[in-house]
Amino acid sequence: MNTLIRFIATGFGSGYMPIASGTWGSAVGMLLAWFFFDYTPIAVVLTAAVFALSIPVATRAEKFFGKKDDGRIVIDEIVGYWISVLFLPHTFAVYAAAFFLFRLFDVLKPLGIRSSQNLPGGWGIVIDDVLAGILTNALLQILVRVIA
DSSP states (O other): OHHHHHHHHTTTTGGGOSSOHHHHHHHHHHHHHHHHOSSHHHHHHHHHHHHHHHHHHHHHHHHHHTSTTOTTOOHHHHHHHHHHHTTSOOOHHHHHHHHHHHHHHHHHOTTTGGGGGGSSHHHHHHHHHHHHHHHHHHHHHHHHHHHO
């Protein structure tokens, strides 16, 4: 069971990349979204399911790795990126913009997002990325409408 938890928590192993594991996890999220998010209802169901799974998986992985919000845990980046692109056009430009904005907001943690990391276990690991994804999505919803 620990092997499966690690596999999911590390974004199919992308979290083991020695540099910028969160960026690699986000890239996995982008790749998966590109192939599976062409139809909005599927995107919503997958995002909700992975979000629900991410909290207990991140909690167990944190205990396994023995470190608060260990960098190898990237399931949070995957679900955060998926939230970034929900209800947006399925285009390369939107997905690329979401990738860069999500990474920026995940690193900088503006608007009090950083304080959400104080939540216990998997909640503290995942919620900051969910909030960064919501912020990314909101900004892109505005930009898509202004540019269109």
